[in-house]
Amino acid sequence: MSSFDDSDAYEGASLAARAMAARAMPYLDELNPEQRAAVEALDGPVLMLAGAGTGKTKALTTRIVHLLNTGRARPNEILAVTFTNKAAREMKHRVGRMMGEAVEGMPWLGTFHSICVKLLRRHAELVELNSNFTILDTDDQIRLLKQLIRAANIDDKRWPARALAGVIDHWKNRAWTPDNLPASEAHAYDGKGPALYRMYQTRLCELNAVDFGDLLMHMVTIFQAHDDVLKQYQRWFCYILVDEYQDTNVAQYLWLRLLAGGHQNICCVGDDDQSIYGWRGAEVGNILRFEKDFPGAHVVRLEQNYRSTAHILAAASGVIAGNKGRLGKELWTDAEGGEKVRLIGHWDGETEARWIGEEIEAMQYGTRGLQSYGLDKMAILVRASHQMRAFEDRFLSIGLPYRVIGGPRFYERLEIRDAMAYFRLVVSPSDDLAFERIVNTPKRGLGDKAQQKIQMAARENGVPLMQGARILLQNKGLTGKGATELTRLLDNLERWAMMTRARVIDAGEGEVIDDGGIEVGEPEVNHIELAQIMLDESGYTEMWQNDKSPDAQGRLENLKELVKALEQFENLSGFLEHVSLIMDNNSEDASEKVSIMTLHAAKGLEFPVVFLPGWEDGLFPSQRSMDESGQTGLEEERRLAYVGITRAEEVCTISFAGNRQVFGQWQSQLPSRFIDELPEAHVDVLTAPGLYGGNYGAAGMSAGIETRAAEADVYSSPGWRRMQARNQQRTVSKPKTNVIDVQATSAHTMGDRVFHQKFGYGAIVGVDGDKLEIEFEKAGLKKVIAKFITGADDIPF
DNA sequence: TACGAGTTCTCTATG
């Protein structure tokens, strides 16, 4: 940081002198005119509308470097927020590289959440918290809510805790505290939402805990109620940069506006066409309204794309053009040539996975006259994570290496969470949620009854569960095996806690500590060894060693990895802090693999070869999205399609299947409406190579493009008959009495005798959205789209 | 209290 001490010289420098200095800055020459404009407009509000692949991160990082180089700010005076840890890391890395030194001094470059944790630790007392509060993850949150719901005598069957969690999350995204909850929300969660919200917040306070939503909300509350605190930070953060501004929710928006309220030196970067997080509270309105919020804002559009071929860009533009209310941007490139976007229909999800697997292998080895690509140059982007399984199954069986990005994350795994609960309990013995998690894991004969007694003892004495358990034992409220085991657990926990403390006090002394648990002469126990000791002595490791289920071995390996991860940290609490915010699962693995991930996880990434499977109505666009948010939902889905296509640099392949298993039930699918929106001039329709011996691919395809009635020809192939036979068996062997609410859809009711073009006559046995479940007289149980059904009686004879 | 069979619910996505 000392290299910036003479930076004051710039403060008084004339514009001309500054311009001179700027000319000497080589990094500016690497920018195109628009990027350069965005970088050089240092003061006042700036909105950078950056389309996909237009060098947004480059502009953003260069801007930071420019701020530093011109002496406008020191590294610790720049507030730069991103949404993901990955983006933050990337930016840190790039700034560091450009500055030619490690930029240790950018402490305020991070995610909204990590920055808010830092701030909240400093001002925790202003919202009645202690600065060492714990951060609950979704799992803890749900368990806590479940307790409250049950305590309030609500049937959590009818009103699941997850739903309440969703409602509360929604409120927190809007920065609505229990006190300023709008009246319009009174009905939420059967009218009990607001009261439960209040109870939840009180309970969090008692536990000295916050959830993710609180991090932002508490800071907004603090800034609003304590002007002195706000002013302090307004002065300190003299320049603010925001990445992915289109993804900000109301709380984040308020937070930013408060912080930028003085100098207004705020630069927001975003792309309204890539706003795909409306479901978690993001407000596209924030970016659309920027110029109103910050009058005199400088708006820069980055439209030159450096990533994709013209065909890919044209396809993406064609799709996104269907959306209304865009800020308006058109990507262009001076790159020429390239392959058209490829489109192919398949029989079912399995066939689709198989075809993509073969295609990947062909591209890998460059056979069929195609260029050869490494596996890590290829990615499969799906709408919903359950689509991944078909690919994993297939790739496992053909031995194609793949990597799932953003799947079940390391720190969310059962064994990791259990182990972490032990660590948490040692660091903060009053962590009741952690205690509940591990009292009986491994089995200690402490079931519901015993746990209830512990709860009771704790509540009566107004102490945390661990103390409550002690009291219970002293009062002989528990006897036998349970009592012995509980005593041992408590003793262990205390001993381990003492070992951490001994470590802290005597750190660096190299002295031998005898705190009762360790033999004299043993070397000092560091947190890594301690973690291992805890896992071993608690019997947790043993539990998995004795477990003969197939995944037990993997779990043990994960535990080893967890202990190894501790090496990067000074102590246990530092580690816990990290984990609560960084849920990344970036096991850096250099080997070449195909990436499989959701479209959401793919935002910000790019690959030479991209596969976009599952483009079927209901799956993509997702039915749920459209049901819940109507036109808005559909537009968000369309943006998702846009994001997907624009991930591709050279080859983009879109596919759909005519049949797919959903919830274990076969369903016929229609090609996505987005397929109709692809401009034909930029699309190459592929024919499936002789699978099932038919040319259904071609037939289905053209039908897909022109009429979307792909069903017709598909159903005459041998594969279809085989499928039908399987369906028959399925329904015979396991008669499914899937009795769904006897709700009428627009025209048909349960029990109606109906007619379907292809399947013939049948009776409606279930209704699921716009789909009807029909027991066909010939074809068996099928789910079909309601509009393809006519009442049997409607047919004129 | 532990375990296994049966039943119901899920499948958007993030820190």
Place this chain on the structure above:
DNA sequence: AGAACTCGTA
């Protein structure tokens, strides 16, 4: 299809 959860039995 698989996970999560419930309930009855040993």
